[in-house]
Amino acid sequence: MSLPTPQLFSIVAGSAEPIYRQLVDQVRRLVAGRQLVPGDTLPSVREVALQLAVNPMTVSKAYGLLELEGVLERRRGIGMVVAAHTGNTGDPGDRAALLRPTLERAAREARELELDPATVLSLFTQILKESA
Amino acid sequence: MTASPILMRGVSKRFDSKPILDGLDWEVGQGQVIGLLGRNGAGKSTLMECLLGLRETDGGSITLFGESPVALSDATRARIGYVPQKSDLFEWMTPLQLLAYFKALYPRWNDARVEGLLARWGFDLPLRHTPIRRLSGGEQQRLSIIRALGHEPELLVLDEPVSALDPAGRRDFLVELIDGVIERGTTVVFSTHILTDLERVALDVAFLKDGRIALQGDLGDLLDGAASEAGQGVHTPRSLEELFIEVTR
Numbered sequence: 001m002s003l004p005t006p007q008l009f010s011i012v013a014g015s016a017e018p019i020y021r022q023l024v025d026q027v028r029r030l031v032a033g034r035q036l037v038p039g040d041t042l043p044s045v046r047e048v049a050l051q052l053a054v055n056p057m058t059v060s061k062a063y064g065l066l067e068l069e070g071v072l073e074r075r076r077g078i079g080m081v082v083a084a085h086t087g088n089t090g091d092p093g094d095r096a097a098l099l100r101p102t103l104e105r106a107a108r109e110a111r112e113l114e115l116d117p118a119t120v121l122s123l124f125t126q127i128l129k130e131s132a
Numbered sequence: 133m134t135a136s137p138i139l140m141r142g143v144s145k146r147f148d149s150k151p152i153l154d155g156l157d158w159e160v161g162q163g164q165v166i167g168l169l170g171r172n173g174a175g176k177s178t179l180m181e182c183l184l185g186l187r188e189t190d191g192g193s194i195t196l197f198g199e200s201p202v203a204l205s206d207a208t209r210a211r212i213g214y215v216p217q218k219s220d221l222f223e224w225m226t227p228l229q230l231l232a233y234f235k236a237l238y239p240r241w242n243d244a245r246v247e248g249l250l251a252r253w254g255f256d257l258p259l260r261h262t263p264i265r266r267l268s269g270g271e272q273q274r275l276s277i278i279r280a281l282g283h284e285p286e287l288l289v290l291d292e293p294v295s296a297l298d299p300a301g302r303r304d305f306l307v308e309l310i311d312g313v314i315e316r317g318t319t320v321v322f323s324t325h326i327l328t329d330l331e332r333v334a335l336d337v338a339f340l341k342d343g344r345i346a347l348q349g350d351l352g353d354l355l356d357g358a359a360s361e362a363g364q365g366v367h368t369p370r371s372l373e374e375l376f377i378e379v380t381r
Contacts, residue, residue, distance in 0.1 A: 053306040
């Protein structure tokens with residue numbers, strides 16, 4: 001099955017997270033959250049590079065790392081597909097671990113803004129409800 | 133083994149008595165896409181002009197594909213493209229005249245690519261026949277980029293290539309750079325203060341400080357390294373902007 005290609009990925013240039021890692025993290029999250037399931041084809045390196053205006057080598061690096069991790073596998077003539085055995089996708093604890101870097105960033109910004117934990121948590125709860 | 137696109141050893145350049153380049157060593161390998169960063173006045177333009185043989189140096193050696201930049205063969209000259217920060221040459225010509233002039237200088241010229249760029253970058257018929265001096269800064273910069281891509285150089289040196297372009301124009305430029313230039317394995321050196329653009333296309337960065345390359349490395353590794361060095365359990369990542377401030381201060 002092929003994916004809806006329009007903008008599978010989004011990146012933020014200028015953040016502390018190198019672009020290749022943002023791509024790796026996004027694929028991990030999509031796989032863990034089952035938006036990407038085994039057998040799904042990923043857009044080609046060239047497609048992603050042109051869509052996001054990033055160096056193709058950066059996309060290759062991200063795909064390569066995901067292949068090493070066993071999240072993706074390279075299929076001849078097709079490209080990168082989500083691997084059949086992606087290991088830890090089922091465990092909510094593992095999935096939560098993927099959210100940690102984002103939350104750490106949010107926590108740091110909250111401290112910089114001198115917000116107290118209760119305010120931050122209630123805001124996060126509200127956001128979760130909004131997008132549900 | 134072919135010679136590096138750029139090899140500089142102990143290069144010095146003074147203006148009056150002020151050293152701008154001070155025993156600078158730098159090598160850029162085949163196919164590298166490298167961002168040259170530094171504060172205003174650090175000498176990025178001077179470095180580019182010296183390496184291209186447009187300025188005399190006071191010492192050291194430079195080779196481009198193994199040849200001295202002040203005595204380049206025609207064949208090697210044709211392998212190099214350069215977009216200066218500001219060009220006030222050929223202002224009396226129209227864009228079409230300028231491109232025809234440069235086409236005649238090179239053994240190879242990709243007409244289809246030039247035509248495609250002109251069409252995509254807003255050079256309609258009237259604009260193609262307007263004297264360059266009457267073009268806007270952004271239009272002049274786009275033309276300068278098209279001119280530098282026409283002969284499909286193997287080494288492209290870009291000095292602040294997008295400074296006059298708006299965000300949409302910058303994005304168009306990045307896509308063009310990725311699509312037709314980086315994909316062909318072209319070696320690219322470019323300076324910019326727009327770090328988000330740099331991060332998208334450069335795999336390596338080099339910081340020019342006190343007349344030398346103070347730091348050079350893989351951009352991903354530098355950002356990762358900056359994050360892990362903070363250590364002690366406290367994860368304090370650095371963006372390229374923070375790295376720039378730290379290295380060049």
